[in-house]
Amino acid sequence: MAVTVESAAPSVAGPALETLVRRESPSMAHTIRTDIKIALTRAQGCTVWDENGRQYLDLTAGSGVLALGHGHPAVLSAMQEQLASFAHGGWQYGCPARADLAERLVPLLPWEDPVLLWCTTGSEAVEGALKVARAATGRRQVLGFLGGYHGKTAGALGVTANAGFRSGVTEVPVAGLSLPYPVASGHVPPGAATETGHDFGQRILDHPDFGASDVAALIVETVQGAGGMQAAAPGLLSELREFTTRHGMLLVVDEIFTGFGRTGAMFGFQNENVVPDLVVLGKALGGGLPVSLVAGPRELLETVPPLRQTSTFSANPVACAAGSVVVDTLLREQLPQRSAMLGDVLVNAVAALDVPDVRLTTIGRGLMTGVRVAAAPGDRGAFTRSVAGRMRELGALALRGGTDGSVIKWTPPLTISEDELLRSVSILAEALTAESAATPSTA
Known part of the structure; x- marks a missing residue:
């Protein structure tokens, strides 16, 4: 060249x-x-x-x-208009901008009756997903994958593999609860053929001494951003879906980085036509402002009692107004x-x-x-x-x-x-x- x-x-x-x-x-x-x-x-x-x-x-x-x-002109215009009319009221008050964004997101999600648990940062949304998984299953442990990154707050660090981030600040000092992450051999093209028999530690998890009955969920990225842009091997998500269903675990897909078009589909899990139990979203959604969420079917999200997951700035009106423009533009321009x-x-x-x-x-x-x-x-x-x-x-x-x-x-x-x-x-x-x-x- x-x-x-x-x-x-x-x-x-x-x-x-x-x-x-x-x-x-x-x-x-x-x-x-x-x-x-x-x-x-x-x-x-x-x-x-x-x-x-x-x-x-x-x-x-x-x-x-x-x-x-x-x-982006439309995003800036939405931010400015919302900022001038109603910038912040706290999560306790109803907000048309939040409802507008929810109405745009719900049809994109793979469940018949999805519920959104609003947060502010990606780490906070991961924390929310862990709460939902534990409440829904009655189990305590959540397993991540080697190379995975889900945030630096205390709970999110428990499923973040990088030992340097966790050393001295969490109760899990080594990656003892991280599974092998089978990676694609190169850049994954659209419609890549799926594989089977991935080594994600299934034999260990199936061993009676492991204690898989205490595992509430597996959390995984479809492409590991902090891990060096490694894409999951084609077929891995399908195998994880079958494994978690068989063991009564939840499959949580962290789409904070991969979501909203970055991997060639609106969400990374759609590349394999897999329906996870929970999805964590953030980053691109706010058009430059912080907004994140956990999404899942109503029967799972409502296992977390009211007021157990709230924060002062969750679903801020200005961020939500920007988010509606982001979603509309992604769809209209087929990004x-x-x-x-x-x-x-x-x-x-x-x-x-x-x-x-x-x-x-x-x-x-x-x-x-x-x-x-x-x-x-x-x-x-x-x-x-x-x-x-x-x-x-x-x-x-x-x-x-x-x-x-x-x-x-x-x-x-x-x-x-x-x-x-x-x-x-x-x-x-x-x-x-x-x-x-x-x-x-x-x-």
Whole structure:
């Protein structure tokens, strides 16, 4: 693939950035100093600008939140109108904006009589799903999967596999309650053939000494975002559905990142025509504002007594007004289908690259795609960090992931143009070429 890129000016550096870092909280300052190294002040569509007026192609969409891109006119208009009329009253009061969003979501869900349990953040919604699972089954344990990420609050950490997040702050210090996560060998195309016999620890769970009768639910992502954009092996969800039904467990699908079109379907579980017991939703739903929820059939959701899951800002009217526009636009413009198509465009463009001494593998699904970089025999994570930094200098913002940091992640707005997507691949190619030449010991 030919590489034609207009070079951008170097990223923000020096006193301005250091002043910002000193004003930030410790965790945010760490990422700004070590990985990001810029401060953003303006955004529109798939483009963001730093405080010096330099522009970048945004391949992150705010960690997958901005499905319609930055500053979508209809979303902004809905926010402004709702903000001017009624911005916040607390969860106790009825709110037309909340009811409007609920009416749009209910027909999209796979149950005859779905109920929505409103929350604010993704972690909070996961906590709500755990409450529902335990109340509905009378059991205590919930099992996650290796590589899974469901949040950093106390309950959500119990099903988040990363031991570094849990160390010293939860009662589960190791991933003893995390199951193997069978992954697809590459990027999963629409209509991929299903497989059977996945090794998700079924033999262990079936062993009489394990105590599966105390397991309330399994919680799983259809693509692991924090885990490095690994897509579940085709057929895994179907196997989990059969297994959990047989054992009286609930199947909880965490669609916080994958939901609302990112994997090529409105929800990731639809790629396998599986009906879970509970679905957790968030991120893209609020159009940039925090709103999340747990969805499931009425007979399950109503096992949680009233007032057991509420929060001050749950289903905020302004976020709900934005959410109605997000859902309407996704459907009207067929953005889930477009995500599937653009995912194939991205995969084919990466496959056409030929960078000496560097091997690339695409993984994921739709516009939730990772490019795994292998430049042996050096440190893959360090090399990939340098590549992401070089991409930033060339005008594209991308985050890294994976257990060794060797995956560059594409989660752009679903409205990204094909030209912009191909430009991002050209930037990747130039960054890889430059870093490979600059660090011969890793190439």
